[in-house]
Amino acid sequence: MTSPSQRSTPSPASPAAVTIRDVAQAAGVHVSTVSRALDPNRRQLISAEVLKQVEAAARRLGYRPNRTASALRTGRSNFIGVLLPDITNSVFPPILEGIEASASARHYFMLIANVRDAANGKAVLERLLAQQVAGLIMATVTRDDPLVEFVTATGLPTVLVNRADDSGRLGAVVSDDRLAMKFAVDHLAQLGHTHIAHLAGPQLSPTGLGRRQGFEQALRDRDLPPGQIVECTAYSREAGRVAMQQLLSSAPRPQAVVCCNDLVALGAYDVMHAAGLRVPEDISITGHNDMPLVDLVAPPLTTVRLPHRELGWRAAEMMFDLILGKPGLASTVVLRPELVIRASTAARPA
Template identity: 70%
Template sequence: MNPHQSSAVTIRDVAQAAGVHVSTVSRALNPDKRGLISTEVLRAVEEAAQRLGYRPNRAASALRTGRTQTIGVLLPDITNPVFPPILQGIEASAAARGYFVFVANVADHVLAQPIVERMLAQRVDGLVMAIATRDDPLVDFISKAGMHAVLVNRADESGRLPAVVSDDRLAMKLAVDHLVATGHRRIGHLAGPQSVPTGVARRQGVEQALRDRGLEMACVAECEGYTREAGAAAMRKLLDENERPDAVVCCNDLVALGAYDVLRERRIEVPRDISITGHNDMPLVDMVNPPLTTIRLPHRELGWRAAEMLFDEIDGKALSASTVVLRPELVVRESTRRP
């Protein structure tokens, strides 16, 4: 068949070619109902659909069912190595249900609401968002619009939307406990932006872990973002305005790499002169010099669980806006040692 004619192929044509009823084809091509069809009939329908070049009419299906079989995903920085595995987890869950994923890179939070409005206009069935800020007005907008949405990697502090996150406070406790056990007492922190929940929770985690050990934070500098450049700027500020600490807990791995840059400039050796820890265990941090001690997170599972929660919301199975917290683990490498 001429590929230009494929749009004219209907479900009735597929049914006639496969020798089955139209309703059988409808069930066979529906991921939620294909389990009701025998393997033999399923194969016959799929072969006929492929041979004829049949493409499901998503618009007609959406009008009939009220669903478009699409979800939107909003990420704050697609260049950050944390987010691709989260997206992989979301896409794996979506693919298993026959859903398509629209991804938006929200580089500036001001753009978030217009992007969500555009996705509303596209009639996506729900959203997975990794962009929540503290007291985020976007959460109000989504709630009022009646959209199904789940947060990932960052939780809404008000608990209005369900979320899947890693335990930020435990992550920082693991890093601090490791440094204290290694003999460090003057411990500083390169903190994440205090406008986002992860920045606040990780800073609180460092402070609490130190208090539990009878110590105080030696010094702290806030990063403007979770980037290498922001980490370098914060490390310069920390060194210029304070007595040099024995060790620094960094809010993420990119920030730790920025700290490495500044320490190299100033001929301060890691870990001989100062120990450094990161957070995320992003790809290749085991290849830097020295390999980075960091916190490993189940990023792909974060994405998969968030999507599963969203589909429960869409199917009306979710009971309440719950927060799922996944456990981080410490990975000790060569950027930490006894002072």
């Protein structure tokens, strides 16, 4: 015979064993009400009072949604995909931070894919589709990118960030590259520089082309002679070194150089130092992006600051509007950059 002290008391159900029916019973509502209340896309259909009641019951029971089962049932998950061209580039952490802020407010999570080789883009995207992602944010698009047509055909809610699609088929959130180049050229012209060169980004990239065109237009607006332009093979320090070496090997030597991004500008610094030239005494240098620590290099870099976190946040907000089926055509949101003047630019010697 078992004594009372030997009898075991039933333990509460583990979170994995708690079902949506248990939550409904504890909250005193129908199962469908719980389903809507716990779905980020449908919770607005539930009154605040009932929503609070359901959430309290779910917390009390330790309920955890089965995301896999939900994805299989609905054909979507609470994951969004993000495609990056270079996860090591310091431009992208603040963009991801903005995306995450928007996603977490809706109880969504990011699946981040690094696509260094554009040829692998379709395979990576297919893997994300297999994960039933609810939407996609792409920072990888190139000019005439076949991936745009592919993702458009899938019907997956997709938004571009930091780069726009020339065809206008997908919405995008970008910074004003032409205005950024105007800021840089105007600043150098005001310092007395008349022979200004440009280390341009890859011309297959919409940002590379846009910044080059903005640079050329800014020179025309100032009635300055056409500047020397050298195209970089990538947005990297090494590519900046190669391009700057090419630029210095041709005559005449420029008085100032507008670089397509900060990493390229640092590559230009390397070549200048190796050649015994001084920044800005011999050549003024400007960058683009205002990435972390460029204020600590010698000399601190004059650059164009972009609102990276807002780029990511706005792109995610646009994508969630598409997920929710809000009406509206694909549009491009253009955010304003600002020039940050530091010690890498100076007045032309008399």
